[in-house]
Amino acid sequence: MGIARALRLARGVRDSVGLDAAQRAANLAGQVGVRRSRLPPPGAAVLLVDDVVTTGATLAACRDALAAAGVAVRGAVVLCDATPEIRRVASARSGG
Secondary structure, three states, X not given: OOOOOOEEEOOOOOOOOOOOXXXXXXXXXXXXXXXXXXXXXXXXXXXXXXXXXXXXXXXXHHHHHHHHOOOOEEEEEEEEEOOHHHHHHHHHHOOO
């Protein structure tokens, strides 16, 4: 297993704190670039790694950029899932 630091954000992408899902997606649209010299070898199993997923916009933009470069993403590893659905389920389970 290796790490391929093949993605980069273009300048001018604003911090997504406070943005809703549509705003986050628009903020990242076309702003994730691929460093072709750093792509994994053809056929490699590729997982994206993200610290926190809130709306999935970053993961989707990264997946799309890699797909455009011919790289298939098999999944993602996320350290914290802060999606609205998870918050609703957690709140319902805790009685809140």
